[in-house]
Amino acid sequence: MRDVVKIENLSYFYPYSEVAVLDHINLSIKEGEIVVLTGPTGSGKTTLCLTLNGVIPHILGGKLDGRVLVDGMDVLEHDVAELSTKVGIVFQSPDVQLFSSSVISEIAFGPENLAIPREEIRERVSWAMELTGLKGYEERSPAKLSDGEKRKVAIASILAMRPKIIVLDEPTTGLDSIEAKRVISLIESLRNKYRTTFLIVEHREHILRLADRILLMVDGKILGECKPRDLFDDEKLMNSAYIRVPEVVKLFHLLRKEGVYRGRIPLTVEEALPVISRVPIAPSTVKSCNAPKDPRANEELIRMEGVSCGYGKQEVIKEVNVKINKGEFLALVGRNGAGKTTLAKCMVGLIKPSNGRILLQGRDIRDMNIADISPIISYIFQNPERQFFSMSVEEEVSFGPRNLGLSEEEV
Numbered sequence: 184m185r186d187v188v189k190i191e192n193l194s195y196f197y198p199y200s201e202v203a204v205l206d207h208i209n210l211s212i213k214e215g216e217i218v219v220l221t222g223p224t225g226s227g228k229t230t231l232c233l234t235l236n237g238v239i240p241h242i243l244g245g246k247l248d249g250r251v252l253v254d255g256m257d258v259l260e261h262d263v264a265e266l267s268t269k270v271g272i273v274f275q276s277p278d279v280q281l282f283s284s285s286v287i288s289e290i291a292f293g294p295e296n297l298a299i300p301r302e303e304i305r306e307r308v309s310w311a312m313e314l315t316g317l318k319g320y321e322e323r324s325p326a327k328l329s330d331g332e333k334r335k336v337a338i339a340s341i342l343a344m345r346p347k348i349i350v351l352d353e354p355t356t357g358l359d360s361i362e363a364k365r366v367i368s369l370i371e372s373l374r375n376k377y378r379t380t381f382l383i384v385e386h387r388e389h390i391l392r393l394a395d396r397i398l399l400m401v402d403g404k405i406l407g408e409c410k411p412r413d414l415f416d417d418e419k420l421m422n423s424a425y426i427r428v429p430e431v432v433k434l435f436h437l438l439r440k441e442g443v444y445r446g447r448i449p450l451t452v453e454e455a456l457p458v459i460s461r462v463p464i465a466p467s468t469v470k471s472c473n474a475p476k477d478p479r480a481n482e483e484l485i486r487m488e489g490v491s492c493g494y495g496k497q498e499v500i501k502e503v504n505v506k507i508n509k510g511e512f513l514a515l516v517g518r519n520g521a522g523k524t525t526l527a528k529c530m531v532g533l534i535k536p537s538n539g540r541i542l543l544q545g546r547d548i549r550d551m552n553i554a555d556i557s558p559i560i561s562y563i564f565q566n567p568e569r570q571f572f573s574m575s576v577e578e579e580v581s582f583g584p585r586n587l588g589l590s591e592e593e594v
């Protein structure tokens with residue numbers, strides 16, 4: 184099988200930086216292969232992805248040494264538009280790539296640019312929407328979708344271009360379990376049907392399991408590669424790979440340490456079930472653990488009474504009642520687009536309810552301004568880019584405390 188991606192001795196420096204973010208990388212990917220790239224935050228995974236369609240260096244600048252070939256094309260000799268016909272990238276943050284006024288025009292944009300006949304564009308758009316579960320969203324504005332829905336549009340818009348190579352930078356972040364499964368079966372079916380090649384950045388086991396090869400990236404270098412089974416079988420390797428270890432894998436490593444299990448480590452509950460019944464676990468080794476109750480837990484902090492809210496005429500939250508006490512840890516769960524973010528924004532005063540009332544420490548939020556609200560409740564955005572506006576990390580982090588009127592010393 185031939186190599187569709189070939190990277191030789193690649194080093195890269197962002198503009199005005201003397202640190203090599205990519206450091207002498209060599210990598211070949213065969214047609215139809217699924218390669219998963221993992222490694223700690225800031226290790227250079229996204230940067231490596233961006234070299235494949237020429238965004239690095241043609242748009243972001245900087246200094247690139249070595250060679251990157253995609254389907255035989257040297258990225259230095261072709262522009263981003265040409266390279267995009269071969270490589271489709273779904274960015275880590277979908278906001279970066281969505282700009283059209285409707286979902287359907289967003290997905291049609293790529294094939295329209297490739298000068299594909301109308302009828303075929305229609306077919307491709309419909310196919311991509313079907314695969315990503317976006318039927319019914321045709322006329323919605325991408326800017327007004329939930330983050331999970333945006334990610335699906337970003338994936339669909341790349342699928343519609345039918346690129347040979349698809350690069351997915353953390354594709355299941357923010358997706359609920361059903362949507363994540365949809366992405367997984369999409370990857371498998373595209374590979375099997377069209378021999379599409381995938382480079383995927385991920386830390387989660389459900390994607391790692393799909394990989395033909397897993398590459399570990401640290402400080403701009405690819406330190407090594409392995410098969411998924413070997414990774415999950417080797418505790419030391421797993422700990423150095425910065426991945427999320429499935430609970431079932433942790434359990435079997437524990438049993439192995441206890442000396443009661445000697446076989447291969449199962450990766451899923453389904454694989455574990457036939458094995459676990461043969462593991463001799465003494466009842467005394469199973470201990471229950473109850474977290475101590477927080478004594479402050481009776482002090483009410485937030486109360487929502489019959490709260491409804493939404494965007495324009497569209498009501499997203501309908502008559503919600505919630506009570507949250509001091510020291511409580513609450514998880515808000517639900518499918519993509521169910522209204523979790525909207526509810527949270529409502530709770531911190533970023534969206535006004537159309538009905539009902541919200542009390543923070545007994546005070547109605549309508550009578551409070553940001554200065555009153557922010558010492559009680561803070562909101563960290565799903566997409567961190569939306570909350571940044573300063574020029575440096577230090578300025579950004581000190582903005583909040585300074586705004587609260589703290590002394591410079593304390594800030």
Ligand SMILES: Nc1ncnc2c1ncn2[C@@H]1O[C@H](COP(=O)(O)OP(=O)(O)OP(=O)(O)O)[C@@H](O)[C@H]1O
Nearest residue numbers: 197198200204223224225226227228229230231275
């Ligand atoms: N536009 C940029 N200009 C300068 N430096 C950058 C730029 N983008 C990223 N970097 C730096 O390059 C390094 C690698 O970043 P990159 O985004 O490739 O990491 P990553 O492995 O994808 O991390 P994460 O897991 O957090 O997404 C980091 O030190 C980062 O601070």
Ligand SMILES: [Mg+2]
Nearest residue numbers: 228229275352
């Ligand atoms: Mg990244």
